[in-house]
Amino acid sequence: MAAHYSSPEITFHPEHTGTTKRIWRTFWVLSVLTILELAIGLLIYNIHKGENPNHTLVLGFKGMVCILTLAKAYYIVSVFMHLGDEVRNLIMTIVVPLCLFIWFIAAFLWDGNSWKTLRNRYNGTTPIEKVVPAAKEKGAKD
Amino acid sequence: MSTAAVQQGTKWWSGGRSPFNASYGKVMMWYFLMSDAFTFGAFLISYGTIRFSVNNWADPNHVFNSFPFAGHMNLPLAFVSLMTFILIASSVTMVLAVHEGHNMNRKGVEKYMILTIIGGLAFLSCQAWEWTHLLTGEHIALLSDGTLSVLPTTVKANPWGTALPHEAIAAALQTTPHDQLASIAATLQHGGEVHNVAAMSNADLIKFIESSDIHASNTGPIAFGGYFFGITGFHGFHVFSGVVINIVMLTKTRLGHFDERGHYEMIEKAGLYWHFVDLVWVFVFLCFYLI
Structure with a gap:
């Protein structure tokens, strides 16, 4: 028998999917995802230890870890925080503003990468191309 | 889905109830x-x-x-x-x-x-x-003045740069002052026989450091x-x-x-x-x- 905060403002009480079965299933999903992440992390470590690490491969594995992390975040928010059981209005008021992160991440990492490119171009080891001033003609007036 | 339990056409935004x-x-x-x-x-x-x-x-x-x-x-x-x-x-x-x-x-x-x-x-x-x-960690890193020193990881020190090749370590040891050599030797002798590092001469310290399995790196981004x-x-x-x-x-x-x-x-x-x-x-x- 469930007891809830009641007020005329609350139209209905979402079924918090009664049993603890779903909670434990989510726990196992999160554990398996974490173990997969760790396995990929160790794989990256071993690729790095090798003679000629394949950077594209490492980047691919890092991308996979990011996707696994997003899956974990989805399970925590949707099941543990019960956002998945709430009405659509509440879900949207939280999720839509967070979409700003998509551009936020893209723009800033792009900017950082651009700094690296510029720094490597002008870091002093490669001299900045100097424009040689045109030789003055003899007798020319200043 | 629990949302299906809501009556179709509930007017969430017309007042009297929380739209959320x-x-x-x-x-x-x-x-x-x-x-x-x-x-x-x-x-x-x-x-x-x-x-x-x-x-x-x-x-x-x-x-x-x-x-x-x-x-x-x-x-x-x-x-x-x-x-x-x-x-x-x-x-x-x-x-x-x-x-x-x-x-x-x-x-x-x-x-x-x-x-x-x-x-x-x-x-x-x-x-x-x-x-x-x-x-409190102790890691040996090459400072910007060309000497080797023992560094922790703090907001002001990062000893986690790229690894130094052995020749570079040997060259840097020659210019490293006595107290830094002594602290490097003290770090390296964990588990081995204990020397009184402060009393050793620079040449002895360098010989001891080079005979130990020394790993050093450049400093990383601060x-x-x-x-x-x-x-x-x-x-x-x-x-x-x-x-x-x-x-x-x-x-x-x-x-x-x-x-x-x-x-x-x-x-x-x-x-x-x-x-x-x-x-x-x-x-x-x-x-x-x-x-």
Whole structure:
């Protein structure tokens, strides 16, 4: 028998999917995802230890870890925080503003990468191309 | 889906009911967590920007490779996975406490709140150990003046640059002053026979250092320590305040406040905060330890 905060403002009480079965299933999903992440992390470590690490491969594995992390975040928010059981209005008021992160991440990492490119171009080891001033003609007036 | 239970055509926005079908407190907790997500997001994105802007960043598998009581064993990712599992487990006990609250089972709420608090304290202890280990760690790095020195990982020092080749170490040792040589020798003689390093001559010290298995590296970007201690510290502070909130909730449960009120919604709101702390850790774990 469930007891809830009641007020005329609350139209209905979402079924918090009664049993603890779903909670434990989510726990196992999160554990398996974490173990997969760790396995990929160790794989990256071993690729790095090798003679000629394949950077594209490492980047691919890092991308996979990011996707696994997003899956974990989805399970925590949707099941543990019960956002998945709430009405659509509440879900949207939280999720839509967070979409700003998509551009936020893209723009800033792009900017950082651009700094690296510029720094490597002008870091002093490669001299900045100097424009040689045109030789003055003899007798020319200043 | 539970939304299907709502009558079709419910007019959510015409007044008289919460358009979010939730109490004021719960909606505000969600908005607070959203703003907190932007704060953490800004920190992590700033870290990513700086990391993308330099050629070499500290390799997490080298920085975080120790475990309490394991000595100098190389165990990459081991300790941080323990911390991650502690936090996931305490998230599960928290959601079980919320569940017991729905069933108005006071004893159950108490039990799971106690377990959640223990999980939070265990996580904080792990973090304290990790910070101590980094702040007092001794790693040999090449300073900008061309000498070798023993450096910890702090907001001002980062000994985790690229590895130095042996010739470069030998050359740098020649210009390193006596006190720095002595501290390097003292670091290296862990486990071996103990010399009185301060009394040894420079030539003897160099001979001893070169005969030991010396690993040295360039210094890394100074921003590493600031970002690591800043972001994990901010997260640790959230864990700490979460533990305090959970203790308050446990006390109120024991005093029977929620039974008087007729519902355990406060446990739900504290639970939202606690799960958020776990959520942030998932991303901190990704950004600092995995990639």
